[in-house]
Amino acid sequence: MGLDFSVVPGWLDTILLGGLWTIAITLSAAVLSFVGGILFAVIALYAPWIVRQPFRLFAWLFMGTPLLLQLFLIYFGLIQIGINLPAFVAGVIGLGLHFAVYNSELIQTAIVAVDKGQMEAARTLGLSRSQALRKVVVPQAVRDVIPPIGNNMIALLKDSALVSVIGVGELTLSAQLAIGRTYRPFEFYLVAAVCYYIINLGMEAVLRRIERRTALSR
Amino acid sequence: MTDPQHFVEIRHAQKSYGKFEVLKDISLTVERGQIVAIIGPSGSGKSTLLRAINDLDPLTGGEIWLDGVQVNKKLPHRQYEKHINAMRQHVGMVFQHFNLFPHLTVRENVTMAPKLLKGISEDEANKLAEEQLNHVGMIERIDYYPSQLSGGQKQRVAIARALAMRPKLMLFDEATSALDPELVEEVNQVMKTLAEEHMTMIIVTHEMDFAASVCDRVLFMDQGVVVEEGPPEKVFRNPDQERTREFLRKHLEGAK
Numbered sequence: 307m308g309l310d311f312s313v314v315p316g317w318l319d320t321i322l323l324g325g326l327w328t329i330a331i332t333l334s335a336a337v338l339s340f341v342g343g344i345l346f347a348v349i350a351l352y353a354p355w356i357v358r359q360p361f362r363l364f365a366w367l368f369m370g371t372p373l374l375l376q377l378f379l380i381y382f383g384l385i386q387i388g389i390n391l392p393a394f395v396a397g398v399i400g401l402g403l404h405f406a407v408y409n410s411e412l413i414q415t416a417i418v419a420v421d422k423g424q425m426e427a428a429r430t431l432g433l434s435r436s437q438a439l440r441k442v443v444v445p446q447a448v449r450d451v452i453p454p455i456g457n458n459m460i461a462l463l464k465d466s467a468l469v470s471v472i473g474v475g476e477l478t479l480s481a482q483l484a485i486g487r488t489y490r491p492f493e494f495y496l497v498a499a500v501c502y503y504i505i506n507l508g509m510e511a512v513l514r515r516i517e518r519r520t521a522l523s524r
Numbered sequence: 525m526t527d528p529q530h531f532v533e534i535r536h537a538q539k540s541y542g543k544f545e546v547l548k549d550i551s552l553t554v555e556r557g558q559i560v561a562i563i564g565p566s567g568s569g570k571s572t573l574l575r576a577i578n579d580l581d582p583l584t585g586g587e588i589w590l591d592g593v594q595v596n597k598k599l600p601h602r603q604y605e606k607h608i609n610a611m612r613q614h615v616g617m618v619f620q621h622f623n624l625f626p627h628l629t630v631r632e633n634v635t636m637a638p639k640l641l642k643g644i645s646e647d648e649a650n651k652l653a654e655e656q657l658n659h660v661g662m663i664e665r666i667d668y669y670p671s672q673l674s675g676g677q678k679q680r681v682a683i684a685r686a687l688a689m690r691p692k693l694m695l696f697d698e699a700t701s702a703l704d705p706e707l708v709e710e711v712n713q714v715m716k717t718l719a720e721e722h723m724t725m726i727i728v729t730h731e732m733d734f735a736a737s738v739c740d741r742v743l744f745m746d747q748g749v750v751v752e753e754g755p756p757e758k759v760f761r762n763p764d765q766e767r768t769r770e771f772l773r774k775h776l777e778g779a780k
Contacts, residue, residue, distance in 0.1 A: 426580055427623035427682075431637035431689055432613035434605065441636060445627050522669045523627040 311493055317484040321494075324480025325501045331397055331476060332463045332505070338402025339462065340455070343409025344444060350414055352439070368407040374468050376400050381472040397469035405462045412454050416447035449520050456513040463505060477501055528589040531556040531724060532577070532693060538585030539572055546572050547583070548748040554693075557722040561735035561756070564745035565771060570728045573745070574695050577726065578615040579608050590614065591692055613641060616686030620698040622678040624670040630657065630681050631666045634688045641689075656684040660714050676707030680714055687718075694718065696727040700734075732775060736760050744768045 314321075349361050368376065381396040391399070420443050428438035470479035481498035485491045532554035539547040546569045554560050562570040575581040577588055579596055588595040595611050597604075625633050634656055635649040644652065657663045660680040670678055679699055686694060696715065700708045712734050718725065719738045729735050735742055735756060742759040744752040744767075752759055752768045763769050 421623070423619060423621055423623035424625065427617075427619065427625070428637075429609075430578060430580065430612055430615070430617040431685070432609050432641050433637060434609050437640060441640065442625055446625075449627055520627075522671060524671055 309493060310490065313488045313490055314493060314497055317488070317494070320480045320484060321477070321497055321501065324475060324477040324498075325505065327394075327474060327476040327480075328463070328466055328478075328502075329505060331394065331401065331469060331474060332459075332466050332509075334398045335401035335405065335462055335466070336459050338398060339405035339409050339458070342402060342406030343413050343455070344448060346406055346410035347413035347417060347447075348439065348444070350410060351417060365407045365410070368404050373400065373404050373465055374471065376404060377468060377472055393469070393473045396472060397466075397474045401462055401466060401469065404465075405458055408458050409451075409455055412451045412458075413444075413447055416450045417443060419450070420446050449523060452513070452517055452520060456510075456517075459513070460506060460509060463509060464502065467502075528592060530554065530589075531558075531591060532726070533589040534573075534577070534586065535589070536586040537573065537576060537583050537588070539569075539576065539581065539583050546748050547576070549586075550745075550748075550750055552743065552750070554724060554726060556724055558741065559719055559723075559725045559727065559739045560741045560743065561739040562726065562728045562743045562745055563730070563732065563735060563771075564743075564751075567747075568745040569748040570743075570745045571697055574697050574726060574728050577693075577695060578612050578617060580617075613637075613689050614692045616683075616689060616691035616694040618679070618682050618686055618694070618696045618699045620702050622670075622675070622682045622702075624678055624682055624685070626670050629667050629669055630662065630673075633670070633681060634685050637685070638688050652688055653684075656688045657681070659687065659717070660684045661710075674707060675703045676710045679703065679711045683711075683714055683718075692724065694723055694725045696725065696729070698728055698730065701730055730775075732760060732772070744771065746771070 346361070346365065349357060350365070353361065377397065377400040380400045381391065381393060384391060384396075424442050424446065425438050428442040429435070433441065466476060467478040470476060470482065473479070477498050481494040484494045488494070530553035532552075534550060534552040537547050537550040537552075538545070550573060552560075562573065564570045572581050576583050577590075577595070583596060590611065591614070593611065595608070597607070599607055625636070628636060631650070631653045634653040638644050638652060639649050653666060654663060657666055660683055662677060662680050662684060665673060665677060665681075670681070673681065699715070700711050703711065708731070712731075715725070715727070715734075716738055727735065727739065739756050742754065742756045743750050744759060744763070744765070746767055752763055752765045759768065760772065763772065
């Protein structure tokens with residue numbers, strides 16, 4: 307029994323649709339993880355103790371437990387307390403918050419590393435501390451961590467396969483669907499792998515562009 | 525305490541870090557339009573004094589008054605923040621290491637604070653940027669990023685950024701110390717222009733020639749006290765204090 311790719315074209319629609327869902331969930335979760343990462347970093351560094359401590363527990367929960375478990379908690383667990391999220395939304399929240407915590411660690415380090423003179427210059431002009439953070443310190447910190455955040459986003463793309471277990475019809479689940487009907491796991495997993503690789507290349511190209519465009523502002 | 529009689533009044537300024545006293549009971553007045561240079565060896569407290577004027581390094585004792593308002597008055601935290609942010613809009617500051625915002629263009633560096641704090645329109649902001657950058661001879665570089673400028677150019681933009689808030693007082697903290705020697709003159713020229721326009725300035729500097737040529741008054745500080753103070757001709761040519769003489773002699777040797 308050799309490889310037989312002749313069954314693939316008949317399932318191309320399904321696979322491509324799955325690819326689109328993977329892109330949609332990755333982009334949505336990436337935006338959430340980016341905005342959340344900035345917000346979490348500012349909370350971790352500057353919020354009053356009463357906010358910071360519960361937040362640390364929350365961050366630890368997301369860094370110290372498996373992403374798969376977090377997805378189960380958000381999708382199945384929340385139903386018990388009356389929150390019934392669509393699978394896609396649960397997937398975006400799970401992936402987004404998980405990577406937001408990782409992004410936040412990067413951004414925190416970068417905020418602390420921004421030259422003290424930047425805050426001083428902004429304050430000297432009359433900006434308040436929060437204005438100086440918003441306009442001067444945080445934008446520089448974020449710019450400085452675009453490459454490692456990019457790495458996190460590639461990891462996010464790959465981990466998006468996990469949302470197949472809560473029933474989001476993305477690439478991996480589409481491949482499984484095709485395999486279920488055709489009994490051709492090798493062919494369809496290979497096709498899915500190629501699709502992931504292509505999306506990956508696209509993301510890397512976008513990231514390189516962003517890096518180039520911010521090069522002057524260093 | 526009586527009401528202030530002078531444009532800038534520093535009364536019994538005192539600052540200590542733990543047991544170490546950086547400023548010991550310093551009093552100083554500056555009139556509107558005057559230019560005062562502060563010279564002295566490193567560690568003498570001259571930068572600390574300058575940074576106390578806009579509360580970057582808050583004093584531990586004494587008062588600072590600007591144009592009839594006390595800068596470091598005692599207020600509850602939130603009110604104080606509001607008060608100090610408003611005060612700082614009137615005091616421009618130029619740093620040794622420029623501290624331009626690298627993520628913003630020259631234009632944005634100049635317009636960011638006026639747009640944010642004075643709510644001026646995009647048009648007004650652009651006009652303001654052009655006016656201020658013309659003033660310091662940097663209009664050609666208006667859409668450059670700081671990373672594309674030389675040190676002297678950066679410092680001129682930093683001066684334009686401070687002037688865009690239309691300050692009553694300008695503070696210069698060793699504005700030319702980090703520059704290559706051939707770039708010092710262009711920054712000095714800008715400062716001279718400001719002097720001709722009667723901007724009130726307090727200048728911490730190592731450049732005695734420059735201080736002598738533009739300043740109305742020179743303060744020599746050492747170990748947290750003002751050792752000697754007077755017109756530049758007096759302090760540089762014929763100082764009363766032995767410590768001043770020694771400092772100037774060492775400085776001249778270093779310059780050779």
